[in-house]
Amino acid sequence: MLALDFSIFPQLETDRLQLTRTNVDHVNELLKMRSDPEVMKFIPRPMARTAEEIIEFIAAIDEKISNHEMINWAITLKGDAKMIGTIGYYHIKPEHFRAEIGYMLLPEFQGRGFITEAIDVVVSYGFAEMKLHSVEAVLDPNNLASASVLEKCGFIKEGHFKENEFYNGKFIDTAIYSKVNS
Ligand SMILES: CC(C)(COP(=O)(O)OP(=O)(O)OC[C@H]1O[C@@H](n2cnc3c(N)ncnc32)[C@H](O)[C@@H]1OP(=O)(O)O)[C@@H](O)C(=O)NCCC(=O)NCCS
Structure with a gap:
C-alpha cells in the first residue's frame, strides 16, 4: 500500500511555470475559471457562483491535502503570482x-502548451516521489x-464507457486514459 505524505508541500516547477499550494490569493482566478461555462463544459461538477463557495472549496482541498488524501496545485507563470490554472x-x-x-x-492561457508542461512535471512527481504505478x-x-x-x-486511451455516469439528470459516457510507470 502506498504511504502518502504531503506534510511538506511539494512545490514543482517547469521551464515556464510554478506549481504551488492553492490559497485565498487565488480566489478571483478560481472563481473566474470555475464559473466559466466553456471551461466547465466537459466537467461534471456544478459551476461556482460566489467567492464564498470558492473559499470553502479551497478549505476543503486544504484539509484533504493535510490528511494526505489528495493533492492539487495552483499553476502560475514564473515571475507572476496570478493563478492561470x-x-x-x-x-x-x-x-x-x-x-x-x-x-x-483559464481560457486566455489555453493553446500555449502550458498544461502539457504541468502534466509532465506532475506525472514525474507522481511516479518518482509518490511512488504511483x-x-x-x-x-x-x-x-x-x-x-x-x-x-x-504519453497517455494511452484504454476505454470508452457508455453512459456509466449519471450527471444533471443524464447518463454520460466517459473515456479513460492512463500512463503506466514502466
Ligand atoms: C484541457 C485543457 C487544459 C487543454 O489546454 P490547452 O492549453 O488548450 O492545451 P494545448 O494547447 O497544449 O493543446 C491542446 C491541443 O488540443 C487541440 N484542441 C484544442 N481545442 C480543440 C477542439 N475543440 N477540438 C479539437 N482539438 C482541439 C489543440 O489544437 C492542441 O493540439 P495540438 O497541440 O496538436 O495543436 C484546456 O482546454 C482546458 O482547461 N479545458 C477546460 C477544462 C477541462 O476540460 N479540463 C480537462 C478535464 S479532463
Whole structure:
C-alpha cells in the first residue's frame, strides 16, 4: 500500500511555470475559471457562483491535502503570482498505487502548451516521489483538447464507457486514459 505524505508541500516547477499550494490569493482566478461555462463544459461538477463557495472549496482541498488524501496545485507563470490554472491528483487509490489526474486552465492561457508542461512535471512527481504505478484521466469523450494533451504526454486511451455516469439528470459516457510507470 502506498504511504502518502504531503506534510511538506511539494512545490514543482517547469521551464515556464510554478506549481504551488492553492490559497485565498487565488480566489478571483478560481472563481473566474470555475464559473466559466466553456471551461466547465466537459466537467461534471456544478459551476461556482460566489467567492464564498470558492473559499470553502479551497478549505476543503486544504484539509484533504493535510490528511494526505489528495493533492492539487495552483499553476502560475514564473515571475507572476496570478493563478492561470490548476492541476492535481483528485482521487488517489493507495491500494492500487494509482491516482486520477485533473487539470484546467483559464481560457486566455489555453493553446500555449502550458498544461502539457504541468502534466509532465506532475506525472514525474507522481511516479518518482509518490511512488504511483499508474496515473489515469477520466474525461468526457468529446473533450478533444484534453484527449490531445494527454496523448502528447504519453497517455494511452484504454476505454470508452457508455453512459456509466449519471450527471444533471443524464447518463454520460466517459473515456479513460492512463500512463503506466514502466
Ligand atoms: C484541457 C485543457 C487544459 C487543454 O489546454 P490547452 O492549453 O488548450 O492545451 P494545448 O494547447 O497544449 O493543446 C491542446 C491541443 O488540443 C487541440 N484542441 C484544442 N481545442 C480543440 C477542439 N475543440 N477540438 C479539437 N482539438 C482541439 C489543440 O489544437 C492542441 O493540439 P495540438 O497541440 O496538436 O495543436 C484546456 O482546454 C482546458 O482547461 N479545458 C477546460 C477544462 C477541462 O476540460 N479540463 C480537462 C478535464 S479532463
